[in-house]
Amino acid sequence: MIALAEPATREAEGCVKARYPHFSASALNAYGECERKWFYRYVCAAVDDPGSAASAYGSAFHLALERFHERYQRPRPEDAAKMRSDLEYELDGAFAEHRDGFPTAVEFEIQVRRARRTARRYVEWLVAESKRAPFTVIGRELRVELELEGFSFIGYIDRLDQDDATGAVTVVDYKTGAIATSAAEYLERVRTFGDFQLPFYYWVRTAAGDRVTQLVLLPLKDALLDVRPVCLEVVPVPSAAVKRDAPSGTISIADLERAKRRMIEICRELTAPAPRSFAVTRDPEACTFCAYKLACTRRPAPDGERFGR
Ligand code: SF4
Incomplete structure (x- = not known):
């Protein structure tokens, strides 16, 4: 025999507390893009986002440039060739440290090559800037x-x-x-x-x-x-x-x-001490790569589907 449980009583509404004592520009940008996304990410931590190859690429490139500019604080046109090879060296090291962020060996190799090509253009720009000012x-x-x-x-x-x-x-x-x-x-x-x-x-x-x-x-x-x-x-x-x-x-x-x-x-x-809800964005493009897409039933329909649903 199945005993039916008593219906759960609705919890009293309360204010929302973010998990972090500090605000960051990226949190405010997330809020500006979609309040609901901010709620999922910064209040609920609703999905353990494992990151993507794109974020691993960004982290590795940032790390390489940080180390590179420790050595080159005053970029000079006469150091162009050395800067190119040193930045490639730093990129190889930084990408190796972020290897786990890339799903396959092929993807990793493609992204390292892409970073090296971009680095050559970066050094060209650096040289031109240091000549100009x-x-x-x-x-x-x-x-x-x-x-x-x-x-x-x-x-x-x-x-x-x-x-x-x-x-x-x-x-x-x-x-x-x-x-x-x-x-x-x-x-x-x-x-x-x-x-x-x-x-x-x-x-x-x-x-x-x-x-x-x-x-x-x-x-x-x-x-x-x-x-x-x-x-x-x-x-x-x-x-x-x-x-x-x-x-x-x-x-x-x-x-x-x-x-x-x-x-x-x-x-x-x-931080206002009052109950509130978090509106979804009106821009369907903001949902394209959103990690909370599956949980978010009120997200706006993609433009092509608006009349098809
Ligand atoms: S799926 Fe769209 S509406 Fe929902 S949280 Fe993400 S960005 Fe906001």
Whole structure:
């Protein structure tokens, strides 16, 4: 005989507590992209995400560049050949350390070759930059923390450069995945609160006393293309509209200030002592590689299926 259990009583609604005492730019970016994703990842830890070959590629490349720039803090055109071979050496070592992140030996070999080809283009770019305006690398994988109105933010800056002539500081973020392809596109993402990373780095280094004049996204994804960074010069007031496809543009202090205010607001929303739910994104593209896709029954239908369901 089967004895039916009493129905479970509904738990009282309560507020949500994130597992981490600090906020990071990537957590805020996840929240900006999809509140539900943030909830799954940062509150529930709903899926043990084992990572992917793409994330192993990114980690290995970052590690190789960190070690490479320990030796080459002042890149010089006359060191080009040596820089090429030393970066290949560092890449081989870093990829070997991340070997477990690649599912097969073939995939591993393909990605190492892709990284070596990209590295050659990176050194070409480095040489051209050092000729144009000599600089010194003053920080690599720099751990940074910032306290804003009682909320703690934490992050790691990939590289910090200082112009030898002016002392101005550039924040450089290496990107081994898809990124904005123009300054206008990245600026739009900052203005619509879809990306907080470079604004956060700007504020943290400004608080540390640096004169930050440039924010740079450095693409290291495509081995077939020259390295063409997306650069935003920090300016006191918004400047006239730039060409949509231009890799360089400006970002005003007011834009950076708005991003900072939104970071604080999000922290308030997330720590408010009131029950709340987490909305799913309206953009089906955000779901394509989401680790929580199977659990997320309310995700938006892909564009092609909207009328077919
Ligand atoms: S599947 Fe889509 S809607 Fe659901 S959590 Fe992921 S990104 Fe958000």
